[in-house]
Amino acid sequence: MRSDAQRNVVALLDAAKTAFAHSGVDAPAKEITDLAGVGVGTLYRHFPRRSDLIVAVLQNEIDECVDAAADLGATFEPWQALVSWLERYAEFVGTKRGLASALHSGDPAYDDLPQHLLDQLEPAFHALLSQAVSGGYARADVRARDVLTTLALISHPVPGEQPSFNQRMARVFVDGLRLVNRVESGRGARSGVGDGTE
Amino acid sequence: MRSDAQRNVVALLDAAKTAFAHSGVDAPAKEITDLAGVGVGTLYRHFPRRSDLIVAVLQNEIDECVDAAADLGATFEPWQALVSWLERYAEFVGTKRGLASALHSGDPAYDDLPQHLLDQLEPAFHALLSQAVSGGYARADVRARDVLTTLALISHPVPGEQPSFNQRMARVFVDGLRLVNRVESGRGARSGVGDGTE
DNA sequence: AAACTATACGGAATGCCTTTCCGTTAAGCA
DNA sequence: TGCTTAACGGAAAGGCATTCCGTATAGTTT
Structure with missing residues (x-):
């Protein structure tokens, strides 16, 4: 060159x-x-392709995000590590203006972007997820990639909503990944009563 | 005229x-x-505005979706009614090609669209949600609009994924709305073991 | 250091699309 | 039948992505 x-x-x-x-x-x-x-x-x-430029610009931060998975996995129990890393990931995706949208825009200029990002991030998260699954903390019927993709969707900025909106909804989704004995979500989740619908 | x-x-x-x-x-x-x-x-x-055209084209289906809420609410228990209606809603949003994307594109041509749609759909869903909340089935810390907005996000078609992907992830999110005693999700959710993280 | 070659440059040109504008058409009324 | 004015259609203007190619120059060879 x-x-x-x-x-x-x-x-x-x-x-x-x-x-x-x-x-x-x-x-x-x-x-x-x-x-x-x-x-x-x-x-x-x-x-x-625009995605080439984006990936190149973000490569540093992607690497840091990947590294964080190992750190968190070594520091916390499986579920806590999983939740913490997903928070970090969601912040990464949601904070870069327009990144979340680009990820699912359908514009051919961005076709390679999800692949590229997920290929790098998935292995890191996969480790955390399997730990949580085999420990019985997380449901076993979702793949790592499913979770990352969906959190990217949930992280789209919504006009007229606080950024905290996306965080709250991400939290609901992550709660949905739990098997049972839901953790306190910190905002008045009530002690439950059973019902007969299932 | x-x-x-x-x-x-x-x-x-x-x-x-x-x-x-x-x-x-x-x-x-x-x-x-x-x-x-x-x-x-x-x-x-x-x-x-493009949104004027979209709303006009979809008005019929919007009305049907609104009507379905009352029907389901009268037919099923609160939680089942809520789940069924959300499935219908998610299908409506996800099936119209590009509608989910338009809802959160940031393009000014679509600025009015989320407002318009949600103003019509929210009251219908609000009724179902408050029933489920006051019955103790659903968590109380989310607003009806939050749920509709988030399901619209989750319903973005993802290139390379089956349409069923969005349905499955919507289901995880909806599971996250449950208070406790998660219903069987039908794909091998394991019987849980407690952990000490909370 | 001069000549050469292939790599890379810049920006004009092309193409696609949205949105506005205005001269023309025709609906509805008296 | 003629008048008024709502409504029409498509050309024009503007914006942006992407391509193309004549020009410039880095690096190499003699």
């Missing part, structure tokens, strides 16, 4: 990071190239 | 229904107007 190409890639990643923070992950191509001081052709040459 | 205008509105609704089925709710305006045999100006005059 020629040295000018190398420089431009760095400049583009830098610019994209700024642009993503400012306008979300579908910032107009021109905004990025102007910031980087290159032509649009150069952007498309190095990152033909 | 002039009679030709009346006719065109009908033609547009018809065409939009077809186009939505064929290309999803963000079918190009031209596809719709060509089908209807009118100019694009006519589309925008009658339906300035």
Whole structure:
């Protein structure tokens, strides 16, 4: 790779990071190239699909998220480790403006993104999940990928709702992963009464 | 309203229904107007925002969904009624190609859509939810609107997954709404063992 | 250090789509 | 029958993604 190409890639990643923070992950191509001081052709040459650019920009944070799984797994009991990591994951996905939407937009420019992200994150979470399952804490009928995909869906920012909305709903979903003896959810979950519907 | 205008509105609704089925709710305006045999100006005059068109096209089905709540509430116990209606709702949202995405796209053309839909559907579901809550079946810390919004998120079609994926994950979320004594979910939920994490 | 070659550059061009605008048409009424 | 005005249709304007290709230059060879 020629040295000018190398420089431009760095400049583009830098610019994209700024642009993503400012306008979300579908910032107009021109905004990025102007910031980087290159032509649009150069952007498309190095990152033909938007997902290539996003993955490259986020690679650091992805790695950190992956690493956190091992740490949490070593520190906490299985269920607590699982919950903590999912919180971190949901924050990662929900905080990057537009990332959650891009993940499921159907726009071909983002086709590779879910694959790429999940391929990296799934093994990390899979370890936590199997521990929780074999310990009897979590239901056994969901795959790791199912959970990650669904939390990405739940993390879409909803206009008119606080960011905490997504966290609360993620928590409900995670509660649904528990087998029984639901943990206190901290907001007045009542002691239950049985019913006859099942 | 002039009679030709009346006719065109009908033609547009018809065409939009077809186009939505064929290309999803963000079918190009031209596809719709060509089908209807009118100019694009006519589309925008009658339906300035895309959401106006969508709501008009779906109004029938929305009404049916609202009506179903009363029926189910009268027929089943509270929890079963709640679960059944949510299944119906999720199918409605998930089946219309692109509707779930449009609901949370952030595109200003769809700004009114969530409001409009939820304003109609929320009261129907609210009745079911409060029954379930006061009967002690469902947790009390979620609002009806929260549940509808979240199920709309979970109902986004995910490329590479069966449609049943969304149903299964919706089911996990709904399980999370239960207070205790989770119902059998039908796919090998194991009898639980307690743990010490809570 | 000059010439050469292949790599990479920039931005104009293309294509698709939304949305607006306005000259033209025709519905409904007197 | 003629008038008024609501409504029409499609051209035009604007925005953005993506491609294409003539030009520039890094790196290499002599």
